[in-house]
Amino acid sequence: MLDADAPRPPRAVFELGVPVLGICYGQQVMMQMLGGRVGRGDGTAEFGRAHIRPSGAALDLLEGWFSGDDDREQVWMSHGDHVAALAPGFAVYATSPGAPFAVTADPARRFYAVQFHPEVHHTPAGRTLYANFVRLAGFKGDWTMAAYRDEAIAKIRAQVGDGRVICGLSGGVDSSVAAVLIHEAVGEQLTCVFVDHGLLRQGEADEVVTMFRDHYNIPLIHADESELFLGELEGVSDPEEKRKTIGRLFIDVFQKHADEVGNAAFLAQGTLYPDVIESVSFSGGPSVTIKSHHNVGGLPEKMGLKLVEPLRELFKDEVRALGRELGLPEGFIGRHPFPGPGLAIRCPGEITREKLAILRKADAVFIDQIRRHGLYDEIWQAFVAILPVRTVGVMGDGRTYDYACALRAVTSVDGMTADFYPFSHEFLGETATRIINEVRGINRVTYDITSKPPGTIEWE
Numbered sequence: 001m002l003d004a005d006a007p008r009p010p011r012a013v014f015e016l017g018v019p020v021l022g023i024c025y026g027q028q029v030m031m032q033m034l035g036g037r038v039g040r041g042d043g044t045a046e047f048g049r050a051h052i053r054p055s056g057a058a059l060d061l062l063e064g065w066f067s068g069d070d071d072r073e074q075v076w077m078s079h080g081d082h083v084a085a086l087a088p089g090f091a092v093y094a095t096s097p098g099a100p101f102a103v104t105a106d107p108a109r110r111f112y113a114v115q116f117h118p119e120v121h122h123t124p125a126g127r128t129l130y131a132n133f134v135r136l137a138g139f140k141g142d143w144t145m146a147a148y149r150d151e152a153i154a155k156i157r158a159q160v161g162d163g164r165v166i167c168g169l170s171g172g173v174d175s176s177v178a179a180v181l182i183h184e185a186v187g188e189q190l191t192c193v194f195v196d197h198g199l200l201r202q203g204e205a206d207e208v209v210t211m212f213r214d215h216y217n218i219p220l221i222h223a224d225e226s227e228l229f230l231g232e233l234e235g236v237s238d239p240e241e242k243r244k245t246i247g248r249l250f251i252d253v254f255q256k257h258a259d260e261v262g263n264a265a266f267l268a269q270g271t272l273y274p275d276v277i278e279s280v281s282f283s284g285g286p287s288v289t290i291k292s293h294h295n296v297g298g299l300p301e302k303m304g305l306k307l308v309e310p311l312r313e314l315f316k317d318e319v320r321a322l323g324r325e326l327g328l329p330e331g332f333i334g335r336h337p338f339p340g341p342g343l344a345i346r347c348p349g350e351i352t353r354e355k356l357a358i359l360r361k362a363d364a365v366f367i368d369q370i371r372r373h374g375l376y377d378e379i380w381q382a383f384v385a386i387l388p389v390r391t392v393g394v395m396g397d398g399r400t401y402d403y404a405c406a407l408r409a410v411t412s413v414d415g416m417t418a419d420f421y422p423f424s425h426e427f428l429g430e431t432a433t434r435i436i437n438e439v440r441g442i443n444r445v446t447y448d449i450t451s452k453p454p455g456t457i458e459w460e
């Protein structure tokens with residue numbers, strides 16, 4: 001915000017007489033543009049959970065807030081800069097210890113500006129705030145997923161015409177929902193390509209192929225390209241280089257199969273909105289590239305394939321709702337997300353076949369434990385990362401010198417923010433014992449208790 005070329009909305013936004021809700025950076029932009037001031041660096045940065053309390057008069061935007069016993073609401077913060085002086089006409093309606101301007105507004109102009117993120121799961125009353133804003137803006141709030149589905153199908157038909165589409169299928173919820181939606185829109189014009197990059201979880205390739213060929217009857221090419229991917233990844237340990245290598249190879253492989261399908265003109269992908277946000281860096285803007293998600297960024301001109309990305313504006317929970325709307329089985333919709341680059345980003349440092357084999361086994365034990373304890377559906381995502389360190393242990397009479405691994409399990413709604421899952425010590429102890437007993441090559445198990453932010457869900 002304080003940088004000279006930081007992006008700003010056109011001034012007209014504030015002159016149209018329409019209600020405006022500024023969130024986080026949006027709050028700061030509003031203050032700066034409307035005559036207030038934004039400051040930096042005096043210890044007011046906040047990342048993660050915070051609690052706000054009401055201050056001053058009641059505000060229509062916060063109707064339904066602060067109704068619990070302790071007169072406070074949990075919100076999710078993620079800001080370095082902060083508002084230092086309010087713009088004329090604005091007043092403060094709630095504060096947190098780190099944000100004296102947590103909720104500000106000029107109700108006469110219907111300008112509202114909040115420092116926290118109401119859009120994330122960890123701001124539990126965020127939906128109420130949005131519902132209030134929608135009402136204050138004079139809308140009915142009657143958008144439904146059924147309407148979205150019809151609209152998406154119409155858009156796909158309009159974009160694709162009678163062209164052929166190939167769809168990269170990973171077996172995850174996103175690409176599957178995209179495939180079923182596109183199949184519903186254009187039927188046999190769609191061919192799915194499942195690329196096995198050798199970085200999948202245990203048994204995953206079989207599951208995907210069986211499901212799509214047998215259950216959905218959608219034409220599917222199963223491309224086993226593990227030699228190619230693992231060969232190119234040999235000696236690569238930098239996370240961005242891994243992602244970019246995998247992304248590049250994916251495009252090559254697609255190109256090959258697009259040619260096989262014969263005159264495919266479109267490539268469909270299950271890109272979601274968080275992938276777009278976290279991959280795009282507006283020039284000079286605050287949203288730096290966190291990770292290069294391999295399925296974003298467009299295709300090289302030379303491919304001559306156009307992108308079909310029907311989920312590009314949706315968050316994960318909305319994709320699941322769309323999947324239900326399309327009649328996908330509940331057990332499938334509830335599956336934990338799995339990233340496109342697969343186990344590569346759960347194997348910090350150099351990737352070797354030996355490490356991948358160990359990782360697959362450890363991961364399968366962890367997931368089995370979670371299922372046995374009935375915790376699978378409470379958890380957004382759970383996996384094992386194999387660490388690039390060996391540690392000394394003792395098993396039986398012998399010294400061991402094997403890999404350490406980290407268990408990661410988080411709760412989230414959209415993957416944008418996350419909290420570590422509070423397993424009991426008994427569960428963690430039992431899981432560590434099982435992994436060490438059942439997986440040769442691991443002699444130490446740790447549990448990752450980092451939230452997002454400041455961490456990310458994956459290790460790379």
Ligand code: XMP
Nearest residue numbers: 292293294337338339340341415456457458
């Ligand atoms: P991070 O690690 O960025 O992950 O907090 C957020 C969510 O996105 C998944 N993820 C990916 N999904 N391609 C994908 O399709 C990718 O390159 C990618 N990287 C991370 C991650 O598993 C989590 O659900």
